Amino acid sequence: MVNAMKEGWSTFKSIFIGMSVTIRHFFGPTVTLQYPDERYELPKNSRAKLYVNIDDCIGCNLCARACPVNCIDIETVAATADVDLGKTSTGNPKRFWLTQFDIDMAKCMYCDLCVHPCPTNCIYMVSEYEYSEFDRTNLVFHFSNLKPEMVAEVKEKAEIEAEEKKKQREEMAKKKAEEAKMKKEIEAKKKEHQKPGNDSNAPSKPDNNGGA
Amino acid sequence: MELTTILFYLFSIVTITAAAVMVFSNNIVHSAFALMFTLIGVAALYVLLYADFLAATQLLVYVGGILILILFGIMLTTQGKSLSFKTSTVNIAPASILSVAAAALLIYAFVKTDWKITESGVRDETVHEMGMMLMGEYILPFIVVGVLLLIAIIGAILMATRLSAHNDGEV
Amino acid sequence: MINTIATTANALTILVYAAIPLTIILVYALVAIWAERKIAGFIQDRLGPMRVGGWHGWAQSIADLLKLIQKEDIIPTNASRFLFKFAPFMMFAASYAAFAVIPFSSGYIGSNINIGVFYLLAVTSLLTLSIIMAAWASNNKWSLLGGMRSAAQMVSYEVPTIATVLTVIVVSGSLNLMTVTEMQSGNDILGFLPNWFIFQNPFLLVAFVIFFISILAESHRVPFDLPESESELVAGYQTEYSGIRWAMFMLAEYADMLLLSLLGATLFFGGWNSPFGEFMSGPLWGFFWYMLKGLLLVFVMMWIRWTLPRYRVDQLMHICWSILIPLSFINLVLVALWELIF
Numbered sequence: 001m002v003n004a005m006k007e008g009w010s011t012f013k014s015i016f017i018g019m020s021v022t023i024r025h026f027f028g029p030t031v032t033l034q035y036p037d038e039r040y041e042l043p044k045n046s047r048a049k050l051y052v053n054i055d056d057c058i059g060c061n062l063c064a065r066a067c068p069v070n071c072i073d074i075e076t077v078a079a080t081a082d083v084d085l086g087k088t089s090t091g092n093p094k095r096f097w098l099t100q101f102d103i104d105m106a107k108c109m110y111c112d113l114c115v116h117p118c119p120t121n122c123i124y125m126v127s128e129y130e131y132s133e134f135d136r137t138n139l140v141f142h143f144s145n146l147k148p149e150m151v152a153e154v155k156e157k158a159e160i161e162a163e164e165k166k167k168q169r170e171e172m173a174k175k176k177a178e179e180a181k182m183k184k185e186i187e188a189k190k191k192e193h194q195k196p197g198n199d200s201n202a203p204s205k206p207d208n209n210g211g212a
Numbered sequence: 213m214e215l216t217t218i219l220f221y222l223f224s225i226v227t228i229t230a231a232a233v234m235v236f237s238n239n240i241v242h243s244a245f246a247l248m249f250t251l252i253g254v255a256a257l258y259v260l261l262y263a264d265f266l267a268a269t270q271l272l273v274y275v276g277g278i279l280i281l282i283l284f285g286i287m288l289t290t291q292g293k294s295l296s297f298k299t300s301t302v303n304i305a306p307a308s309i310l311s312v313a314a315a316a317l318l319i320y321a322f323v324k325t326d327w328k329i330t331e332s333g334v335r336d337e338t339v340h341e342m343g344m345m346l347m348g349e350y351i352l353p354f355i356v357v358g359v360l361l362l363i364a365i366i367g368a369i370l371m372a373t374r375l376s377a378h379n380d381g382e383v
Numbered sequence: 384m385i386n387t388i389a390t391t392a393n394a395l396t397i398l399v400y401a402a403i404p405l406t407i408i409l410v411y412a413l414v415a416i417w418a419e420r421k422i423a424g425f426i427q428d429r430l431g432p433m434r435v436g437g438w439h440g441w442a443q444s445i446a447d448l449l450k451l452i453q454k455e456d457i458i459p460t461n462a463s464r465f466l467f468k469f470a471p472f473m474m475f476a477a478s479y480a481a482f483a484v485i486p487f488s489s490g491y492i493g494s495n496i497n498i499g500v501f502y503l504l505a506v507t508s509l510l511t512l513s514i515i516m517a518a519w520a521s522n523n524k525w526s527l528l529g530g531m532r533s534a535a536q537m538v539s540y541e542v543p544t545i546a547t548v549l550t551v552i553v554v555s556g557s558l559n560l561m562t563v564t565e566m567q568s569g570n571d572i573l574g575f576l577p578n579w580f581i582f583q584n585p586f587l588l589v590a591f592v593i594f595f596i597s598i599l600a601e602s603h604r605v606p607f608d609l610p611e612s613e614s615e616l617v618a619g620y621q622t623e624y625s626g627i628r629w630a631m632f633m634l635a636e637y638a639d640m641l642l643l644s645l646l647g648a649t650l651f652f653g654g655w656n657s658p659f660g661e662f663m664s665g666p667l668w669g670f671f672w673y674m675l676k677g678l679l680l681v682f683v684m685m686w687i688r689w690t691l692p693r694y695r696v697d698q699l700m701h702i703c704w705s706i707l708i709p710l711s712f713i714n715l716v717l718v719a720l721w722e723l724i725f
Contacts, residue, residue, distance in 0.1 A: 008706075015691065022426045022690040032430040215394060241519055245466060248512055264498050268505040276508025276541070280534050283515055287531060339497050339558055 048129035056122035059096035063114035071107035075100035227253030454626035470517035471631035477509035490666030529619020533610030546711035564654030644680035
């Protein structure tokens with residue numbers, strides 16, 4: 001009987017303790033953040049999205065090479081001699097048109113490895129995290145600020161210049177080749193007189209490219 | 213027609229239909245639920261006869277108690293999903309003779325009796341009178357019934373405890 | 384002809400009169416479901432529904448109701464069609480019918496019959512049957528298990544409920560809830576306390592505790608929500624239901640909660656009597672006080688729901704048969720003795 005009463009008392013006591021806990025929480029503050037209306041400020045060094053300050057980019061491709069998942073896609077076109085692209089805010093001269101600078105955030109793994117190699121500190125992580133999309137192709141962010149017609153113009157110019165340079169180079173190469181030929185002929189003539197059977201052995205040498 | 217009359221016919225139809233369903237249904241659970249409608253209909257008829265206490269008792273004891281026990285019994289004892297059974301039709305001849313005789317007797321009694329129709333005045337003190345009668349005139353049957361129920365309860369407890377003790381011993 | 388018109392008018396009056404509790408139940412159910420979610424939220428340091436309707440999501444239940452009405456009414460192929468369709472409406476009808484004897488204020492009671500409490504307890508026993516009906520008709524293991532548990536639980540807990548109601552009847556000497564309420568008016572105890580039964584007699588306090596525990600079990604509230612335990616029985620007898628039929632179950636359940644809370648308020652807390660005696664009394668104030676008392680009890684039920692875990696079946700039966708029933712009967716005798724002596 002005494003035991004039963006004790007048990008009953010402890011039951012009621014524990015129920016009331018539990019209920020006092022819940023009522024304190026009932027009147028206590030809530031911890032809910034009403035998300036679309038309120039947001040947490042993420043810390044400054046949080047990695048949520050990659051951003052490129054395209055004005056500072058020199059098109060060195062170091063970030064793309066550092067990326068372990070190949071989510072950065074850069075296409076550069078050399079600036080022709082008649083344009084001066086100016087300098088970055090860090091003082092580096094810009095030598096390339098950036099015709100394409102795409103980052104696929106669907107692939108990005110937020111490792112921060114692309115940020116450190118950048119010589120001008122123009123690629124970095126920002127705290128913006130609300131960029132979900134229904135189509136994952138929309139997660140490719142285009143940072144190049146060149147218009148398509150501009151891109152075409154630049155490319156054409158660069159091609160023309162490249163062509164010219166190529167011609168020049170070819171001419172140079174021709175000249176060099178001719179010079180070299182002349183030299184060779186002279187030497188060959190000299191060799192012919194010294195060792196007549198040496199040339200026929202050369203092609204049968206073993207190829208050791210694989211080892212290199 | 214008065215509202216009471218309409219209600220009387222309504223509940224009579226409910227009672228009779230449910231009773232028919234109960235008898236003719238092939239599914240024992242359907243029969244049990246049809247019995248529920250019959251009992252509720254009878255309770256409503258009691259109310260129309262100014263027997264409100266009896267009506268409530270009917271609901272509480274028959275619908276709330278016995279019917280639930282019946283359903284419990286059906287569900288705990290029947291094996292498998294199929295609860296269908298065949299309503300027995302073996303004793304057609306004696307059964308029909310008996311029922312016709314009973315019906316004839318009832319109709320005869322109904323026609324021959326000199327029904328005394330009293331004024332259906334509204335009575336609101338049924339409980340008080342009933343209590344007085346139970347505690348005064350009918351005290352002996354009341355106590356006997358109480359003792360009977362007590363014996364039944366003790367018997368049930370005894371059976372249950374013996375059964376569980378037996379089970380414990382086995383395990 | 385005149386008689387017919389009179390009858391029709393009479394029937395209309397009866398209908399309007401009977402619709403008053405229905406309105407109260409419907410409004411209450413909407414508010415209570417919203418409140419339950421808010422209370423759950425606040426107790427768990429959350430906010431609960433916030434977005435529908437502006438201030439604290441007050442229109443959430445209305446939106447849910449509209450959604451439930453539009454939903455497809457799914458009936459399982461192997462279900463017993465008539466019983467399956469009928470059960471939710473019968474359940475609501477049972478709890479609604481019981482509101483007939485609830486004295487909402489000194490000016491309104493559905494039916495001022497002399498067997499009030501007895502009728503109420505008799506009619507609520509139909510709830511059990513409708514739950515078994517739904518459970519069996521669904522043809523689903525979870526449902527049937529829930530239905531069987533519900534039947535066992537409600538049949539068992541009806542005994543302490545009736546025993547504690549009986550203690551109050553012993554004190555009041557009337558089964559009529561209006562009379563019971565009228566007996567509790569005035570402020571005479573210790574000079575200022577209202578004449579409520581809970582203050583009149585120390586054993587009635589014990590009776591109230593037993594009564595409250597039993598009505599928790601009767602209305603399937605936590606910690607006695609075994610018939611519909613979501614985590615083990617997948618909502619028990621409601622498993623196969625959807626749309627408006629499920630909403631009827633929900634409505635019936637909340638109506639049952641309110642019904643039993645209001646019964647408790649009548650029996651122990653003076654019904655529509657104002658706690659300040661003559662101050663702030665009258666039919667409308669009476670309704671206000673009565674609903675306040677009932678809703679406070681409903682709030683305690685919700686509060687308990689978010690505090691206590693669920694009991695096991697054997698613990699449930701142990702609490703009922705070996706603690707509450709003996710205790711309530713001893714208490715009944717003690718109350719009767721107290722009434723004899725004082």
